[in-house]
Amino acid sequence: MTDAQTAANRIHALRAELDAHNHRYYVLDEPSVPDAEYDRLFRELQALEAEHPELVTPESPTQRVGGEALSEFGEVRHEVPMLSLGNAFEEEDLRAFDRSVQGGLGLSAGDLFGGGAEVEYSCEPKLDGLAVSLLYRNGQLVRGATRGDGSTGEDISSNVRTIRNVPLKLQGEGWPELLEVRGEVYMPKAGFDELNVRQAESGGKTFANPRNAAAGSLRQLDPKITASRPLEFCCYGVGQVSGELPATQVGMLQQLKAWGVPISRELKLAKGVEQCLAYYRDIGERRMDLPYDIDGVVFKVNNIEDQQQLGFRARTPHWALAHKFPAQEELTELLDVEFQVGRTGAVTPVARLKPVKVAGVTVANATLHNMDEVARLGLMIGDTVIIRRAGDVIPQVMQVVAERRPADARPVHIPEQCPVCGSAVERTQLVKRSKGKATTSEGSVYRCVGRLACAAQLKQAIIHFASRRALDIEGLGDKIVEQLVDTGLVASPADLFTLAYDQVVALEGFADLSTRNLINAIKDSSKPTLARFIYALGIPDVGEETAKVLARALGSLARIRKALPEVLTYLPDVGLEVASEIHNFFADEHNQQVIEALLARGLSLQEEGDLNPEFAACATLPGFIDKLNIPFIAATGAEKLAAKFGTLEGIIKADWLDLRQVERLNEKAAKSLRDFFDNPANAQRAALIEAQLREFGMHWESEKKTIEGLPLAGQTWVLTGTLELMSRDVAKEKLEALGAKVAGSVSARTHCVVAGPGAGSKLAKANELGVRVLDEEAFLVELKGLGVAL
Incomplete structure (x- = not known):
């Protein structure tokens, strides 16, 4: 076979593959x-066609833009084709583009003795959305269309009218009789997250990324669906125009902005390629904090006459370029799936990948979360997969490329024995409780039952115990913990407080000073607050916030250790499942031994005290009866029973005759109540819960206490961006000391957002909802006004 025949075959194969990808992507x-994979295939085809121009045909993907219009929508013919942009991936690509522009304009490129003429470029982020055309006649929006194949798109007029920031009528005056505005429809990150939550709750399809969500939302046959989606539009240029516009790209966009058309807030003018590169680097550094997804930066020659002089290729303009960021998604091969064991015994699948560079970092491993995720992906060992890495986020397997699955692909199975200690691996059970019954279902997590006898769990438990937000033992890192466990010096967190100088100094990497530093750091950590200690214990499903709730509400370790699940549910944000985890943890004999050993070895808890006044006498008899989940006894029935009998004992002992006298208590409810308390276990349990409520001071007959009001009690605050004068941890502590709850997301219930430099989607969400926003300086002034020492 000749070289020409080989090239022809490869060109034919590349065209077929690219056409298939275009159809899947655009249609x-x-x-x-x-x-990144599409770009590689496209560049390979370009190179082959450049070597063999006789093989170029009009239908080649290099000679057109995308796919065909959907048949469900009417077709729109673009009078001025909607072209795509050439791509740059390296700095030298951008420099070559600049030299090409200078040459095309007949400008001096410079020499060893001086620089040449510098071209002005408009700079703006390359939004990752769907390109659309908006046609205005006499200032009125009359049509919206997708790009389609560049020549023919789809009529989406009804849908674009639902996008809130698309002007239905241009503002001001002086606009041309005919004006075609072009831009990108996209979905902000915050809106995308909320949409996926809604979709999941309603059992609908969730979206892989904001670009897919925007495309799917914009091309709904029912405009009401589009209207319910958080879409936005950003203009980047114009098509056909019957009149004069400013003579520069930036001037033209600013004029469109004056007419009410949204443009990028990041639009800037750069003089020369070096300023373009500086803009690219700046946007790249801020990329993750922007409220929308971008995949690069677009540079356009600013002078419109220069654009016209430079002209077009068959597919792209000579005067514009997209400088793309390193790929966040890549293709690679799944070599194997291994299983890691965490501090709670969770056995988690981890993908071992053929190493590939993603977003500038070589990736060989990716999280798979749990076996439900493996099943959802339909993942098999040997598959070709798409992995994604955004910022510092752990790489994830996003999708399986099913058409590339090899014949010898193998299914993924959870191990029956722990890969670390050999103990049994069991699937967690979820218990859902309702009136009178408990339903058990399988959870998504598998756990090793070996607990601290499993070296992996022991190491992770001690690493967590010593971590910054727990006991904060400085210098006790992962490697040192591994040495302490592997040498047998530490078999529980309590053993840390018996470590002797001679034991530590003998470890690899330790000398006199480092040994004394570690011993002193352990000693310095022996007076934690109650909240830090509870968090350090590593109770399943108990994070920092729940630990703070337990410490603030119950006030002492003794109360927390003995609290029954039903009593714990009186605390905010503690449901019965979490309450059961807490109770079971403290009921475990081994955990009791570890806590007793910690206290015996000098651990002294700070900030212990009485029950928080907020929870004194917080229980009511009707609420108590309702919490027992007696079939057919709802809140109203519970109130009637409490009003009639006055005490729990009276309700338990009530006979049929007594119950018949309860207003509106039907026979079915009365029988259910009598059957429930005729079971001695139920009556004893109810009495036990009541006794503990009385002991803690939470009983309805307990003494009410005066609550000294905190100035921010009941308020929810959010911290975002970088705080320069005070760390976010310190800011959080000060807000909580004032009674505020510090949340991780913004909602309509948020009272205030503190936004430092680099604030992104949370700040945008706050502005959208009209939530009060403070910068750091104003925040510090507010704290001072509330009497906080800074």
Whole structure:
């Protein structure tokens, strides 16, 4: 076979593959490969066609833009084709583009003795959305269309009218009789997250990324669905125009902005390629904090006459370029799936990948979360997969490329024995309780039952115990913990407080000073607050916030250790499942031994005290009866029973005749109540819960206490961005000391957002909802006004 025949065959194969990808991307909105893989295939085809120009045909993907219009929508013919942009991936690509522009304009490129003429460029982020055209006649929006194949798109007029920031009528005056505005429809990150939550709650399809969500939302046949989606529009240029516009790209966009058309807030003018590169680097550093997804920066020659002089290729303009960021998604092969054991015994699958560079970092491993995720992906060992890495986020397997599955692909199975200690691996059980019954279902997590006899769990438990937000033992890192466990010096967190100088100094990497530093750091950690200690214990499902709730509400370790699940549910944000985890943890004999050993070895808890006044006499008899989940006894029935009998004992002892006298208590409810308390276990349990409520001071007959009001009690605050004068941890502590709850997301119930430099989607959400926003300086002034020492 000749070289020409080989090239022809490869060109034919590349065209077929690219056409298939175009169809999936532009028409079906179901891309099967990441952009980086598509770009590689496209560049290979370009190179082959450049070597063999006789093989170029009009239908080649290099000679057109995308796919065909959907048949469900009417077709729109673009009078001025909607072209795509050439891509740059390296700095030298951008420099070559600049030299090409200078040459095309007849400008001096400079020499060893001086620089040449510098071209002005408009700079703006390359939004990751769907390109659309908006046609205005006499200032009125008359049509919206997708790009389609560049020549023909789809009529989506009804849908674009639902996008809130698309002007239905241009503002001001002086706009041309005919004006075609072009731009990108996209979905902000915050809106995308909320949409996926809604979709999951309603059993609908969730979206892989904001770009797919925007495309799927914009091309709904029912405009009401589009209207319910958080879409936005950003203009980047114009098409056909019957009149004069400013003579520069930036000037033209600013004029459109004056007419009410949204443009990028990041639009800037750069003089020369070096300023372009500086803009690219700046946006790249801020990329993760932007409220929307971008995949690069677009540079355009600013002078419109220069654009016209430079002209077009068949597919792209000579005067514009997209400088893309390193790919966040890549294709690679799943070599194996291994299983890691965490501090709670959770056995988690981890993908071992053929190493590939993603977003500038070589990735060989990726999280798979749990076996439900493996099943959802339909993952098999040997598959080609799409992995994604955004910022510092752990790489994730996003999708399986099913058409590339090899014949010898193997299924993924959870191990029956722990890969570390050999103990049994069991699937967690979820218990859902309702009136009179408990339903058990399988959870998504598998656990090793070996607990601290499992070296992996022991090491992770001690690493967590010593971590910054727990006991904060400085210098006790992962490697040192591994040495302490492997040498047998530490078999529980309590053993840390018996470590002797001679034991530590003998470890690898330790000398006199480092040994004394570690011993002193352990000693310095022996007076934690109650909240830090509870968090350090590593109770399943108990994070920092729940630990703070337990410490603030119950006030002492003794109360927390003995609290029954039903009593714990009187605390805010503590449901019965978490309450059961807490109770079971403290009821475990081994955990009791570890806590007693810690206290015996000098651990002294700070900030212990009485029950928080907020929870004194917080229980009511009707609420107590309702919490027992007696079938057919709802809140109203519970109130009637409490009003009639006055005490729990009276309700337990009530006979049929007594119950018949309860207003509106039907026979079915009365029988259910009598059957419930005729069971001695139920009556004893109810009495036990009541006794503990009385002991803690939470009983309805307990003494009410005066609550000294905190100035921010009941308020929810959010911290975002970088605080320069005070760390976010310190800011959080000060807000909580004032009674505020510090949340991780913004909602309509948020009272205030503190936004430092780099604030992104949370700040945008706050502005959208009209939530009060403070910068750091104003925040510090507010704290001072509330009497906080800074």
